[in-house]
Amino acid sequence: MTHTNGERTTQVWIVAPVDQLDCRVWGLTGVERLHRTLTAAGIPSGHISVGSLASLSRTRTEALAIFRADYVFDERLVHGVLATPGAVLLASSEETASLSPVAAVHAPPNTLTEAVSLFSGEEQGGTGAVRSTALGAGLSAVTPLELVPAYTSTLRKTDAPYLLALTSATVGEVEARLFAASYKGITDLVTKWVWPRPARLVTRWCVSTGVSPNLVTSVSWVLVILAAVLFLGGWFGLGLVAAWVMTFLDTVDGKLARVTLTSTKIGHVLDHGLDLLHPPFWYLAWAYGLPPETSGLWLATVVTVGGYVVGRLLEGLFLLLFKMEIHCWHPLDSFFRTITARRNPNLILLSLATLMGRPDTGLVLVAWWTAICIGFHAVRLLQAFVQQGQGVPIREWQGVQAEGKIT
Helix, strand or coil: CCCEECCEECEEEEECCHHHCCCEECCEEHHHHHHHHHHHCCCCHHHEEEECCCCCCCCCCCCEEEEECCEEECHHHHHHHHCCCCEEEECCCCCCCCCCCEEEEEECHHHHHHHHHHHCCCCCCHHHHHHHHHHHCCCEEECHHHHCCCEECCCCEECCCCEEECCCCCHHHHHHHHHHHCCCCCCCHHHHHHCHHHHHHHHHHHHHHCCCHHHHHHHHHHHHHHHHHHHHCCCHHHHHHHHHHHHHHHHHHHHHHHHCCCCCHHHHHHHHHHHHHHHHHHHHHHHHHCCCCCCCHHHHHHHHHHHHHHHHHHHHHHHHHHCCCHHHCCHHHHHHHCCCCCHHHHHHHHHHHHHCCCHHHHHHHHHHHHHHHHHHHHHHHHHHHHHHHCCCCCCCHHHHHHHCCCC
């Protein structure tokens, strides 16, 4: 999305603090992070200037958005400031006292002098005085939560937008906060509770060595093929090792892209295309690798592979009809997402059965669990139809939680 002011793209000024230029968060300085966030928001590089506040002319005739590079901004806040002329973004009262209480401002032309005065900290008396002065100048001082909501549908979670002071003493804390923010709130149990700690270590290594998210995704593709080949040959243990490493890298590439602001369209297609396509091929390869005389092999294979397709279709139909993912509707659906018959929970069943020397039983267990999950999601889809027919809207539960009830 390109943010515009009238017919012109918003001009942006990044205030670069001299004493914090070497502070890097996940390999990026504050200026670099802001520049990447702004260009991702649709601001052309030619409309972004970097310099001191003192060198900024107060006689400009166009609207100007100003951001401090000694703060690390949630991407939602950058979008919010760009989309809200007159916004004066206040930092938390808990931030470093030496920094200005104003982290960003979007100043219309006739308010630039007042906005710069607020931004530079010339206004004394803290955030209360800033609010009062901003109001008198036709501006609106807002906190992060007043500017944008806490719920983010992209990551399926309620997470207050961060605005973090960046100093040499806070780099570690800021990196931890950004990594935590990169995680989806609704996902499977392995991704949610097992992978975060090792994924952070590997993400750190990737940043330090210059490994890109797309390279990690490419390795995942290789491991998908390797696991399938091993399953075909009946080497289930080795195949599971390759499969689990792939699932881990599938977590790393997304986190690496988010914390370094290096997401690309091709990377998105490669990552999500891989996630969508490979599981049924693994199940088919697993079935092929089993002895042909295995009892119930044909039925288990049909249910597992066909059930995967039906399950994805049910999820897609829910998204098409209600403009939200089925896992986000109610806390029950969010819980069920942690264990539903997707790749990682199914790999747990296959791994346990293989450890007991019964890979055939593993496929049967996956088939049963797939059928149960299809039944659950089909019932939830029907319930959504009924609820909507009664005039009750279908909404994401986290998005309405603050209203005091879940619909």
